[in-house]
Amino acid sequence: MKALSAKLWLARRVLGAWMGVLILLPFGALAQDAPHPDIPDTLQQRIAACTACHGVHGEGTPESGFFPRLAGKPAGYLTRQLKDFQDGLRKYGPMEYTARQLSPEYMHEIAEYFAAQDVPYSRSPLPPLSPATLKRGEELVTHGDSSREIPACSACHGTQLTGVQPDIPGLVGLPYDYISSQLGSWRTKTRATVAPDCMNDIANRLSESDISAVSAWLASRELPADMHAQPAGSVTPPLHCGVLGDKGDGA
Amino acid sequence: MKRVIAIVILALLALSGWWLFRTQARQPVSPSASEVTEVTLKDPALIAKGEYLATVGDCASCHTERGGVRYAGGRVLPTPFGNIPAPNITPDRDTGLGGWSFEDFWQALHSGMGRHGELLYPVFSYTSFTKVTRDDALAIFAYLQSLPATKQAAKPLGLGFPYSVRNSLKAWRALYFQEGEYQPDTSKSDEWNRGAYLVQGLGHCNECHAPRDSLGGSQSKPSLAGGQIPSQNWYAPDLSTQANGGLQGWSKQDIIDLLKTGQSARGTAFGPMAEVVQQSTQHMRDEDLRAMATYLQSLPPRVAVAEQKSPLDTRPILAQGAKVYMERCADCHGKDGNGVAGVYPPLNGNSSVNEPSGINAIRVVLLGGFPPVTKGNPRPYSMPPFAQQLSDSDVAAVVTYIRQSWSNHASLVMERDVVKNRHTPID
Numbered sequence: 031m032k033a034l035s036a037k038l039w040l041a042r043r044v045l046g047a048w049m050g051v052l053i054l055l056p057f058g059a060l061a062q063d064a065p066h067p068d069i070p071d072t073l074q075q076r077i078a079a080c081t082a083c084h085g086v087h088g089e090g091t092p093e094s095g096f097f098p099r100l101a102g103k104p105a106g107y108l109t110r111q112l113k114d115f116q117d118g119l120r121k122y123g124p125m126e127y128t129a130r131q132l133s134p135e136y137m138h139e140i141a142e143y144f145a146a147q148d149v150p151y152s153r154s155p156l157p158p159l160s161p162a163t164l165k166r167g168e169e170l171v172t173h174g175d176s177s178r179e180i181p182a183c184s185a186c187h188g189t190q191l192t193g194v195q196p197d198i199p200g201l202v203g204l205p206y207d208y209i210s211s212q213l214g215s216w217r218t219k220t221r222a223t224v225a226p227d228c229m230n231d232i233a234n235r236l237s238e239s240d241i242s243a244v245s246a247w248l249a250s251r252e253l254p255a256d257m258h259a260q261p262a263g264s265v266t267p268p269l270h271c272g273v274l275g276d277k278g279d280g281a
Numbered sequence: 282m283k284r285v286i287a288i289v290i291l292a293l294l295a296l297s298g299w300w301l302f303r304t305q306a307r308q309p310v311s312p313s314a315s316e317v318t319e320v321t322l323k324d325p326a327l328i329a330k331g332e333y334l335a336t337v338g339d340c341a342s343c344h345t346e347r348g349g350v351r352y353a354g355g356r357v358l359p360t361p362f363g364n365i366p367a368p369n370i371t372p373d374r375d376t377g378l379g380g381w382s383f384e385d386f387w388q389a390l391h392s393g394m395g396r397h398g399e400l401l402y403p404v405f406s407y408t409s410f411t412k413v414t415r416d417d418a419l420a421i422f423a424y425l426q427s428l429p430a431t432k433q434a435a436k437p438l439g440l441g442f443p444y445s446v447r448n449s450l451k452a453w454r455a456l457y458f459q460e461g462e463y464q465p466d467t468s469k470s471d472e473w474n475r476g477a478y479l480v481q482g483l484g485h486c487n488e489c490h491a492p493r494d495s496l497g498g499s500q501s502k503p504s505l506a507g508g509q510i511p512s513q514n515w516y517a518p519d520l521s522t523q524a525n526g527g528l529q530g531w532s533k534q535d536i537i538d539l540l541k542t543g544q545s546a547r548g549t550a551f552g553p554m555a556e557v558v559q560q561s562t563q564h565m566r567d568e569d570l571r572a573m574a575t576y577l578q579s580l581p582p583r584v585a586v587a588e589q590k591s592p593l594d595t596r597p598i599l600a601q602g603a604k605v606y607m608e609r610c611a612d613c614h615g616k617d618g619n620g621v622a623g624v625y626p627p628l629n630g631n632s633s634v635n636e637p638s639g640i641n642a643i644r645v646v647l648l649g650g651f652p653p654v655t656k657g658n659p660r661p662y663s664m665p666p667f668a669q670q671l672s673d674s675d676v677a678a679v680v681t682y683i684r685q686s687w688s689n690h691a692s693l694v695m696e697r698d699v700v701k702n703r704h705t706p707i708d
Binding site (some may be wrong): 068069073075076077079081083092116117118119123124126127128130131132133135136139177256 | 341347348467555556559612613621624625648649650651652653654660661662663664665666667668669690704
């Protein structure tokens, strides 16, 4: 008798569990779509404020270069940019307004989303520049200019110039207009970051013609097959930079 | 010309103010006048209470520069009279409140007077803070004195003549400032009184949610009736939940939800209110939020504003607006304008859509953005900015459509209203 009731009890338990699964299933399916069937519960849906300009996959507007590409840039770098806009170190009204209310956690999640996007790179137009200018650009990017304490770009941004995880962005695949305007904005103090702000120092050591030369040579480069940022620790930066913590080994 | 008139008026008012106040002139308080000892100020329970109250008062919001050290000052507050930087209120001896006694602090908070008897500019909302009790002020002072001292000198005042003359404030105070702690209304519940105390005092809600006149004075009657925030150009809506009120139909829970999470079934906080929610109200205790909601629900009904009939034929504007709405807005806010519960706010019956100026709806369409990120809503859904995508004409049309559809009957907005608000407010 006891054994029978135990069996019955067991059968009821098993049946009950299955019933439970059956009952819960539709709710589970609903929960995935929550809180509204037409509104997907995805980060992509949540960040419409970002993707409206930068593209659903962070592709930016390569034709005009006006809205920069975010896809594939290292997450630490992207998080830092949001924080710099929030703190007013980088100055661009619409971005400062948009980043204003974000928490560090949400900024990081958004940065991870764009960092993980793999979108093909496209080429953008170059201004007509002399071979001598391009040669000067190549010299600065690959060797720097020790007479003016300008390190090579590749010393931090990686031998392939595709950036280094997690904080250093790539330089190849960017439009001429974007690179030259960023270097310019360090000089006009509309772009800054935590001290010591290495790029501020470097941009101010470059002459205006150097900025054109560097931007043009970088924008003219054939793209390496692997555009991903190199692994963390693959460079030893020659400067102490606030954005890199204490990873530099001296100025 | 306007400035000359202002100078003459202020000179006359200053004279009369001096006459009114001549018997009340105060001497600077000497340190020995303070009865509060060092030991009192070090009491951890008092400091904890003060931290909470400083959060309720949102002191850090003005007294912290973007990206700066909390409470070390430096944020520049724009006013129609010029820019006024908020001072450092950390206990640094040279640049902050290091040398201050509690009596000095009380005189500033309660009477709007600096340590040396100088009159303070009312951008520091002592018109509200005067209602704070002495006990609460002591707790806030103890908390501020417990902060790490940060050396950061005040930025120079950006005020031109005649506003740079502090004594002109005597006249201003005679007109707009009534000194005195909050007096409980014994005919009301304790909860109502707590709410009134928080809303009128530390919360200083009326500093934004009331119209200001040309001298920058806040009209206190009726209180919390809504107004345009000078220089920031956002409209802080009327807070009455009763007939014709800006929050007509809001339940107690709707108010609590908005203050605690940044969004409610009726609307979402944005612009300056997003900052208030993020920095202040989301951290408030449930019973205090409930008390504020109870008080706000007791605000009286408002006088109905007669619907203005436009002399223009609005049909083409509404047709243009409807087209833009269906293409750009309806996917999230719904064809019925009712939004998606917990995700996208309703536009139908939304106080910020229907506020008299139309500024809020114009700016939200242009700027988009995120609601405040709070513990209750850590990953909010955002809205795309349409500044780059829509012309002034399309923005005016879609905002007019939204303001005149479903149950909404607000005035139309013009292209020139859009042009005026195309710049992005940052501070």
